[in-house]
Amino acid sequence: MINYLKRMRLLKKPNRLRYFSTISLPDIDIDYYCNTKNIIPIERNIKSRKGIGDINRVQELYNLYKVTPISDRKYLSIKENLYEELSKLPNKTHPEVEEYEEVPQVVREINQKIEFGTHKPLEFSEITQHLNLMRTDKLGYTCGNKSYYYLGELAELEEALIKYTISSLLKKNFQLVSVPDILSSNVLRSCGMTINNDRTQIYSLDPVHHGPDLYLSGTAEMSLAGLLTDSVHSKADLPLKLAAVSRCFRAETSNLIDERGTYRVHQFTKVEMFAVTVPENSDEMLEYLRKIQEDLFSPLGCHMKVLDMPPHDLGAPAYRKYDIEAWMPGRNNYGEISSCSNCTDYQSRRLNIKYLDVDILKYVHTLNGTACAIPRMLITLLETHQDPKGKINIPLILQPFMNGKKIITKNNKVPKLKLIKLKK
Amino acid sequence: MLHKLYTKVLNKKICDYKIISKRCSALFINGLKATDSFVYITPYIDYNERMKEKDLIKAEIEKRKLQFDLLKLENLWSVYEELKTRKLEYDSRKQEVSKELEQFLKSKQEGDNVEKLKIQVHLLKENIRKLKEPLWSAEEAAITEALKLPNKLHNLTPDVDKIIYEHGSKPNNDKDHLKIGKDKNLLHFTKNENYYLKGDAALFELGAKFYFSKILKENNYTQFSNPDFSKSLIIEGCGEDHTNSDSTFILHHNEDNKVNIDSRLHLTGGGSLYSFFAYHAKNVLYAKVLPLTYFSMGRQYIPSPTEEDNLHHVSQSSVVQIFNATRNETELDGMLNNIIDLIKNIYTPLGYHYRLNYVAANKLNAWESLRLLIEMYSSSQKSYMEVGNIALSGDFISKRLMFTYTEEKQSKFPHILSGTILNVPKLLACALEQDGEFFLPQQFAIEN
Structure with a gap:
């Protein structure tokens, strides 16, 4: 409910995005996209779809994000950058x-x-x-x-x-x-x-x-x-x-x-x-x-x-x-x-x-x-x-x-x- | 001497006009502006004809309760006429002198006479050149002001609203369509600019349009499917201020060229008078094809500057818009009677209480000479609300947008009847507030 209210406030005041950035970010499947095991298939997928997105950049930001304590003032901006890169990635492709x-x-x-x-x-x-x-x-x-x-x-x-x-x-x-x-x-x-x-x-x-x-x-x-x-x-x-x-x-x-x-x-x-x-x-x-x-x-x-x-x-x-x-x-x-x-x-x-x-x-x-x-x-x-x-x-x-x-x-x-x- | 005097007067005039020439019009473009932007239409200005009935204009401005300064217009116009006359005088004088000079030169005469004539021609040319810009300014000032003169009033337009027909009796309850819509999961309403119709309400939207469309076709109306955009000159031509973002949605300019305030795209919807005039502007027809009876089924987009949020004030509506063009006032009056009968034939079978109302002169738009409202009672608003309308505009817009026809080799302007005879969200709002449960009228079933 609290999350919902915060979201509503965000919708009304988009210029405040930065203060609440953790909530407004899309919930992208980090477990999949940031797992190093998946880099090769993800890279292949981006390439075959001629899509934009850079999985290596995602990895870099993810590694940085992991080691940055929440108290660090750069934490939010790193997280935002990570999600921005993540949201550029295309959907997975049907195996057939x-x-x-x-x-x-x-x-x-x-x-x-x-x-x-x-x-x-x-x-x-x-x-x-x-x-x-x-x-x-x-x-x-x-x-x-x-x-x-x-x-x-x-x-x-x-x-x-x-x-x-x-x-x-x-x-x-x-x-x-x-x-x-x-x-x-x-x-x-x-x-x-x-x-x-x-x-x-x-x-x-x-x-x-x-x-x-x-x-x-x-x-x-x-x-x-x-x-x-x-x-x-x-x-x-x-x-x-x-x-x-x-x-x-x-x-x-x-x-x-x-x-x-x-x-x-x-x-x-x-x-x-x-x-x-x-x-x-x-x-x-x-x-x-x-x-x-x-x-x-x-x-x-x-x-x-x-x-x-x-x-x-x-x-x-x-x-x-x-x-x-x-x-x-x-x-x-x-x-x-x-x-x-x-x-x-x-x-x-x-x-x-x-x-x-x-x-x-x-x-x-x-x-x-x-x-x-x-x-x-x-x-x-x-x-x-x-x-x-x-x-x-x-x-x-x-x-x-x-x-x-x-x-x-x-x-x-x-x-x-x-x-x-x-x-x- | 004479030349000096003229120049003096002219300079004074130029100074006068510098101040007021900073007005903009998408419809009337002259002078240097005309080299910057392509002039597609030159409106027909009927100032002199209209001013023959100056007292009537005055009385009608009074009736409309408008703040229109007729004296200012007259002054601007007289200056414009004066300069125009002067230019014509120079032109004809120049022609005379040139002719005279030509004869002297032909007969190979030389001497004082020839020199004098040469100087005269030179002076006249100089005067004409100097007059050019002031004349443009005066013309622009006079014509843009003349374009603001409201339409004539139709003799049926009353001083206070006049109910001419009533069907059924008004509902008696305290319902609110927003609450019913939400409770019954028929309406998802965020604000005037954003709402969704669901279930039977969505069927109501399509079904209502198809029902109106069917009856109109049965009555010899021809269906149109129109574009949603109109350019600024059409907006101004139809009597609205194209720079006013409360009256039409203005699209963001995303072309490479410079933004021109008088040449924007407006989101008006295919169910609008604009889209029919965008079709007919600057075109000529033969008299024998009139009257035209057209309609379109489509969207209507109008900004909603009001604080009040409900279906009566939404900025996107599904509508049925009619457009009729007739030869003259008599034919137009006949058309009005036909339409009133048609409206009764469409609305009565639906079983809702409704009434027809000629609105008071002071509520008319400047381009309208008469407006008939189709009204239903709103239980939440505790008053009658518009669900549709028709308007007579005579030849007012036709003249501005050069929609003409030829009869006996003369060029004439068709007289127009137009209107949104169905506005779905407005009708739905009232339909939801009827006594008894809301149901989809059988006429609105899609299978029909």
Whole structure:
């Protein structure tokens, strides 16, 4: 309880961090990371994941820390440095994945590629242009670069996808949560995001106007992890399966030709799954989340491959990660439409999420997975189900969520705009 | 002699304007500033038309209880007009003299006359040059002040709130949605900037949006999915102060170039009037496509400067936003009646007590000419609270943001009706405080 109160005070007054540093530090598994026996596998893991972190530096600081008496005034700063180095280390890697070297393993393929015959399939941007379903041009001066508006039936299709996904997840006993899109930095960091001031992946609010510590969430995973911060669950309540529909904000830009159009955008809607399990069950839960993704995407009729990602593609928090790549015929390429990761205790140690096993508090395992990320799902659907005559066939399973509509045709309800030229 | 006099007067004017030219506008940019930042839109200023009804403006400012100094605007405007007229005089005089000179030169004449004309042209050029900066300052001062002039009032706007419709009777209890939300594990509320909806409350959010969306589509509304960011000029164009961080969230500038206070990104949400004007600004349509009936389902982000923490004041809301563009006032009034019927058709089946209220002139935003509130009774607040609204703004914003249409080869401005007809957290707050147990309205079931 006292610890809890101190933590609360810390959250309110981040500038006091130094005086209470022992409490605010993430509870990283020192027994494992600072045991000299483990140096070689840890070093190998860092290297294969192309991650940052320096286990030798950790050892140095740990040895110094061990011999420094608590009364020494350097004690706190040594401990802080040690934990800072420790928190840079990536999660462990699943033993099977360690063998993959640099290439993803194709777990399975779903649906055949659609044959277009002599008709050359069009790209999403061309289809939406022909059918007047999207506007992306000349928006830089009014709402920023890479902005997009979905119009008419394309916006309806977005809604249908959310309804379809959520109603499927509710049937599988996921609990729906509505999450905030503006978060403080400690939650983001604990989820494995690196935050620096300038070239960041993350949007933040102007610190002068709105206070120093407000960021736009990149995914509901962060907000859901934030909800669970400092929570204790009874073993009987696990696994916890949560789902959220949220706006996601990504500041990253890309000049790659393969990521043109709305493939990589700054803002989009996503349905996210988040699970909390006891450690023994997280492997099984990862397979379960992957199965849900496959079951959600298969009836949409697109060709996909499920990939078990190699160590260097895992990022820092994941222990194992599956990506699903869908075939986008117009782009003539595969594109990542979802991923699901087992983060084991990487996030729970940083956010203090525990469960009570008989009378011992232990860290839970957390997992997350995409249930539907709208922009790329729309690219996949429109490019796959385009008709040479210029309409889009709506997959059968989505039709009930679109008021029974079977096809998307040219949108005549939104008139084309014409830009006014400035008079000199 | 004349030249000297002009210069003298000018110098005085320049001194006058140095002080007040330090104002900023994202919407109106001229002079040297226009070389620093790209001018995307030049707003249409209807000052002269509006001033034909000066007494009406005065009366409406009074009704709105605004501290607007009309005299100051008039003075600024007259100086601007004076300098503009003077510049035009110089321009035409210069043209005349140049022409005369040209003829002399053509006929290869030389002598005193030619020299005199040359000096005159030189002097006129010099005068025009000297006038340039003061004219910019005067123009900026006058136009930025004119942009602050509030919209006209609609004839339906009352002096005190006016209830025009009421459905059911108000609940009678002492419930508090925050307590119920916590007890029933429906709400995790930290502060206005951070809250989570759980269980049936989360279903309520999605279900309510889908229900509104369905009925709007049945009524010939076209769905939009809009971006969440707007630039400063759109914020100012829509009648808000883009530099005021209590009115919109301003994003941190993380680009390499210098921060420009008039060209920031604002987090407004796709369910906002801003996102619809970001779409239409500086564009022209044909008259035959009007009226437009659009809606979007999305977030709305508004800072919450109040001390009061509850679902009525949260800074992130899921909303349904409508946007209608009509040809003229008559068509707009017709649209208003349609919308009122539509609102009744949407809200009545939900079974909650609600009422429709035309708010008093003094509560309107400067850009609004009329606002209708959809209100429900809050047992915790012991008063009626807004759960949705619609606003008429006529052609006020269209003119500022150059949203136009052409009819009979003339350029005209569409008249706008817009509004957040559903604000989920506000509706949920009142729904939780109804008599009887909270339940998810059957219309909000996701399977529908």
